[in-house]
Amino acid sequence: MSGRARVVTRFGAELILRTESGELLRAVSRRNLVKHGPAHLRVSVCGDYVSYETDDGDNKAVATTLEPRQNVLVRPDHRGRPHAGAANIDQVLIVIAPRPSPDWGIIDRYLTAIAALSATPLLVINKSDLSESPAEGLIADTEALYSGLGYRVLRTSVKNGDGIETLREHLHGRTSLLVGQSGVGKSSLTRALDPGLEIRIGELSAISGEGRHTTTVAHLYALSSGGDLIDSPGVRDFAPYEPTADDLATSFPEIAECAHDCRFHDCRHRAEPGCAVKAAAETGRIPPSRLRSFLELEGNSA
């Protein structure tokens, strides 16, 4: 048997594939799946499309070729080397919650990575049932800041069902990736979106000893309402790998626009005279947190 399949997950050398008829297959990857290009892009990842073959009798399939990708999320690993996460992503859902409390730096770095993917960002504020929490002020500020910048923001609650139907509509007919800090509710949302999914939210985190359920590898789910959704492991921090000037201009539209008024066309908005961006940050017209994120990313750009 042979055909085309999508990579559901990868752990070590093993893959789980979903065939075009929806069947799940265990598989291994052919050595040299891709012969050229950087090493981190030569392995198949969650969301990839591959061709596979099986021989009768042996039930383990072999992924034989990797199809060209629409895009692939790349981030630095703990040694700063590029690591591919998930591929063929149309939309990225940045999930935040009152607990653990949101970090604007992480949100901004995700927005730049999403610009690099040419994917659509959606900010999901989960655990809206915790509206009495001490973090509510910060949540309201986050919502105001990012919706004010033109990003789409949605509130959800897995506990009382708030916003779940609207979220489901946003996922229809495309591939979406859930990202965000650990414990914000990415796996809970996945389960709430499709109660029929046989998913395991995670293994008990023996290491943290907190009894939290945590996701360890990215996993793609076909939602019965339509669309593919990738649940990914939570992060402590996130950075895009070598973002370009274009990625920064797309993800910081307010800074890109203001930069037209800087005295020097190649102004880097640090200490140059006549810098309109710095002036706008001082009056609060550009949120200081956004300029901080921008300068930090620009320092690490390609």
Ligand SMILES: Nc1nc2c(ncn2[C@@H]2O[C@H](COP(=O)(O)OP(=O)(O)OP(=O)(O)O)[C@@H](O)[C@H]2O)c(=O)[nH]1
């Ligand atoms: N009150 C409330 N709790 C929620 C909600 N959604 C998730 N939780 C709880 O938050 C905790 C973490 O949820 P998970 O879904 O495991 O979070 P995650 O983002 O997948 O975490 P990682 O896999 O570690 O990245 C669990 O105890 C959930 O029950 C919500 O809408 N309201």
Ligand SMILES: [Mg+2]
């Ligand atoms: Mg999870």
Ligand SMILES: [Zn+2]
């Ligand atoms: Zn400037």
